[in-house]
Amino acid sequence: MALRVVQWATGGVGTAAIKGVLEHPDLDLVGCWVHSAAKNGRDVGELIGGDPIGVIATSSAEEILALDADAVIYAPLLPDPDEVAALLRSGKNVVTPVGWIYPGEKQAAPMREAGLAGNATLHGTGIAPGGISEKFPILFSAMSTGVTFVRAEEFSDLRTYDAPDVVRHVMGFGETPDKALSGPMQKLLDNGFIQAVKMCVDAFGFAADPTITARQEIAVATAPIESPIGTIEPGQVAGRKFHWEALVGGEVVVRVTVNWLMGEENLDPHWDFGPEGQRYEMQVRGNPDFTVVITGFQGEVGEQGPEPGVVATAAHCVNSIPAVCAAPPGVATYLDLPLFGAKAAPGLQRG
Numbered sequence: 563m564a565l566r567v568v569q570w571a572t573g574g575v576g577t578a579a580i581k582g583v584l585e586h587p588d589l590d591l592v593g594c595w596v597h598s599a600a601k602n603g604r605d606v607g608e609l610i611g612g613d614p615i616g617v618i619a620t621s622s623a624e625e626i627l628a629l630d631a632d633a634v635i636y637a638p639l640l641p642d643p644d645e646v647a648a649l650l651r652s653g654k655n656v657v658t659p660v661g662w663i664y665p666g667e668k669q670a671a672p673m674r675e676a677g678l679a680g681n682a683t684l685h686g687t688g689i690a691p692g693g694i695s696e697k698f699p700i701l702f703s704a705m706s707t708g709v710t711f712v713r714a715e716e717f718s719d720l721r722t723y724d725a726p727d728v729v730r731h732v733m734g735f736g737e738t739p740d741k742a743l744s745g746p747m748q749k750l751l752d753n754g755f756i757q758a759v760k761m762c763v764d765a766f767g768f769a770a771d772p773t774i775t776a777r778q779e780i781a782v783a784t785a786p787i788e789s790p791i792g793t794i795e796p797g798q799v800a801g802r803k804f805h806w807e808a809l810v811g812g813e814v815v816v817r818v819t820v821n822w823l824m825g826e827e828n829l830d831p832h833w834d835f836g837p838e839g840q841r842y843e844m845q846v847r848g849n850p851d852f853t854v855v856i857t858g859f860q861g862e863v864g865e866q867g868p869e870p871g872v873v874a875t876a877a878h879c880v881n882s883i884p885a886v887c888a889a890p891p892g893v894a895t896y897l898d899l900p901l902f903g904a905k906a907a908p909g910l911q912r913g
């Protein structure tokens with residue numbers, strides 16, 4: 563029996579998740595919630611640019627809550643904890659890229675309570691925070707012992723990110739350094755990335771200070787830089803780095819870093835990606851030391867189609883569904899779920 567899945571919101575992640583569910587041999591798409599009035603009442607197959615599939619999108623949360631479904635992929639712009647709790651109480655497992663990857667007790671408690679009431683499980687996942695910043699470093703570290711330091715780092719060219727309002731007003735690119743530094747980005751990122759560092763601290767068993775330090779750096783343009791938000795003028799923000807660190811006795815033992823650059827030219831300080839280019843990198847110092855580099859999750863400037871990292875985020879949600887549905891009710895993190903991967907493409911699947 564295939565698991566019955568609902569997609570909640572059809573942005574970049576939601577659209578890729580629908581395609582992933584339709585290709586997955588153990589999942590059936592049975593419903594879809596949309597925010598946009600223009601999408602309400604439309605066939606979901608058409609919404610993702612394909613043929614009709616007989617599943618009609620709705621903007622009514624009540625209709626979704628009343629549906630007989632096993633799981634919801636919850637991918638709206640911003641999380642609404644009450645909405646997630648209602649889905650859990652209605653008996654639907656929830657997988658989501660918008661939080662709860664390794665929630666503290668205050669965030670976990672109401673979700674656990676709702677999950678127990680509905681016999682359902684909540685699982686937060688994603689690419690970063692998510693796979694790159696905590697799950698994979700922990701997984702790969704099984705090939706080492708005596709770990710002294712763990713690092714997960716993103717190197718991305720933000721010129722491929724086609725969300726001009728977010729890039730300017732939320733991420734602070736094209737603004738003055740003062741405005742960017744006092745903007746919402748640090749706080750927005752802190753919640754997820756501090757959870758990522760804490761999961762590593764707990765999984766490795768580091769005797770780390772309970773406070774995770776967060777710091778950021780800014781680069782400004784030294785000459786006009788063409789970008790999706792228009793020309794970034796000299797003196798305006800064109801590069802940002804965010805770091806989250808756990809310390810033992812003043813020494814960093816876990817570090818997660820994000821490097822977001824508007825290209826690699828005309829920046830002060832002169833930041834670049836080095837010869838390896840855009841990538842995600844994970845390093846473990848132990849016996850032995852090793853580094854894992856992942857390419858392919860970042861699109862190239864000018865490339866058409868969805869951002870691969872967004873598709874990967876959706877895939878991580880989709881592929882987790884069978885394990886999340888089988889997990890005990892409450893909140894399940896990467897540390898609770900068994901190993902799972904993707905399924906073969908249609909046409910290569912066992913009958």
Ligand SMILES: NC(=O)c1ccc[n+]([C@@H]2O[C@H](COP(=O)([O-])OP(=O)(O)OC[C@H]3O[C@@H](n4cnc5c(N)ncnc54)[C@H](OP(=O)(O)O)[C@@H]3O)[C@@H](O)[C@H]2O)c1
Pocket residue numbers: 570571572573574575576595596597598599601637638639640641659660687688689690691692871872875
């Ligand atoms: N952890 C990770 O690694 C990771 C990676 C990527 C994304 N994310 C997160 O996943 C979420 C979805 O990302 P995305 O790239 O799909 O974003 P997106 O393309 O901007 O889509 C978000 C969707 O949310 C719906 N929406 C818009 N305004 C809304 C509102 N006011 N209230 C509720 N829903 C609204 C819309 O759905 P309809 O179009 O259906 O109306 C929209 O398409 C974001 O929160 C993002 O930060 C996490």
